[in-house]
Amino acid sequence: xxxxxARLALGIPLAAGALAILATATPAAAAPPSDGCPAGYSxxxxxxLSAAGYQVPAAVDSPTSGIRSxxxxxxxxxxxxxxxLGNQLTPWGDPIYxxxxxxxxx
Numbered sequence: 054x055x056x057x058x059a060r061l062a063l064g065i066p067l068a069a070g071a072l073a074i075l076a077t078a079t080p081a082a083a084a085p086p087s088d089g090c091p092a093g094y095s096x097x098x099x100x101x102l103s104a105a106g107y108q109v110p111a112a113v114d115s116p117t118s119g120i121r122s123x124x125x126x127x128x129x130x131x132x133x134x135x136x137x138l139g140n141q142l143t144p145w146g147d148p149i150y151x152x153x154x155x156x157x158x159x
Contacts, residue, residue, distance in 0.1 A: 059139055080082035090134035097135045106145055107126070113152045122154035130155070 088096045106127040112118040114127040129132075135150040142148055 088134075089132075089157050091157060092155070094134035094136045096132055097150075097152075099131045099133055102133070102135075105147060106143070107147070107150075110152050112152050123156060124135070125154070125156055127154045129155050 086120045097110065099110045099114050110133045112120050112127075113122060113133050114129060114131065116126045116129045118127065120127065132155045133152045134155050135152050137150055139147040145153055
């Protein structure tokens with residue numbers, strides 16, 4: 054009988070300590086984006102990308118192109134979000150991007 058009381062006396066503080074650690078280890082909610090872009094994406098200028106030969110950013114940003122980002126047409130503000138797709142290059146040697154419109158709510 055003494056052994057089970059000792060185990061119980063030792064087990065309760067260990068369980069409480071484990072719960073305390075788990076309670077403090079929960080991840081914090083991510084802060085909303087201030088630039089309208091998903092995490093890992095950069096805000097890019099449509100005019101600069103068009104001058105470099107990219108055609109997709111203008112279509113992504115256009116409200117009338119039919120392309121949707123996050124379920125909405127582009128907002129036409131001249132900016133898009135882009136993330137490089139590894140080390141892949143276009144035929145003219147520039148990086149290949151994934152483009153979305155910059156309209157995630159802040």
